[in-house]
Amino acid sequence: MKKLFYTVVVFFGLIAIFYFSLLVLIDKETYPPTALNFTPTEFTVVNEQEVFYSIGNSIKFGNQFSIADKTIFESDKRIVDVHVSPNNSFAVIEYSDEIWLLSYDGSIKQFISKVMNPFDVKSEPVGETFYTGNIQWGPTSDYFYVLEYEVYKRNKDGYISSETKALVKYTIDNQEFSKVVNPMPFFLYAQGENGIYFVSPTPDGDLVLNHSPLNSTQRKVVGLEELKKINNLRTIFYNFSVHDYSDMLIAEGRVKSQISEDRTNMSFYIDDNKVLTTKEGMGFKGPTFGMQAGIGNVFTPSGRYFLLNLYSEQYNGPLLFNVETYEYMKMPADLRIYQNVNTKTSNSWILTNSGVEIRK
Structure with a gap:
């Protein structure tokens, strides 16, 4: 007792x-950072390539990054990601439960498939297959790949496990799916001239790089010498994610942030030019400066403008910088700019046993 x-x-x-x-x-006292000498202005975006971008749930195609540009697609669902084709003519719009194909002029608005997160399957029976949003465009922009998963185990507590099953190609002209690598043991892959390179785990938990010709069950492990040759010839085609792009900008030295010696201020640099400084704020998790070189910050295709997300006492939202004059102006909340950055448009990458990685 x-x-x-x-x-x-x-x-x-x-x-x-x-x-x-x-x-x-x-x-605990919390307060936002303070943007020092915060002097936003207004200017007209000129000589810029039109791109896909979103404001909230509205997809637009233009170069003014404002509500003035025509909306070409809209949904009541939250956008997870937008995958732009290499030729900038198409985009796959990814939501949490489905993907759509959209053309730049809005003439094509095509539902492609239901999708699921492999970590979020709930009621699907064992043996059920489904697609995920792990999308890679082909270099010719007339097809893209998705991954097919299969539910393979249901535990007593109701948790469902899934595993990668196949790499599936969707061709725009005939609107059909076809399996090109089956079975596909892992989710990391890139396109080569004569097939697909993909990563697979070993029984010891290591990762190895494999190659499989398209529409074939044959595969071979890529050795060190062959890997060196591939990197020298630069024949891999891979579309970088928004996470990759952020790492790429830092690796290339295009953007950086620097905290002052007394750790009270932080300055943001674009191409080694200081463009904005904030004074430390306090959040629930500790000190915050309200800006960093991270996801959502992006150069426009011309490189003349840069989008930086700021959280501060004066303003909370995206700022568009003119990289030539370093003027900046406030932009619509929830603005996100999308473009295709790949292994042909950037050289800051290397192929390893873990797949395509950003070269520091």
């Missing part, structure tokens, strides 16, 4: 400590 009593005391004591800690956290 005593043991039960002490157990109850300890239990309610832990609950009391938890709620006390939560109250302390809520009561």
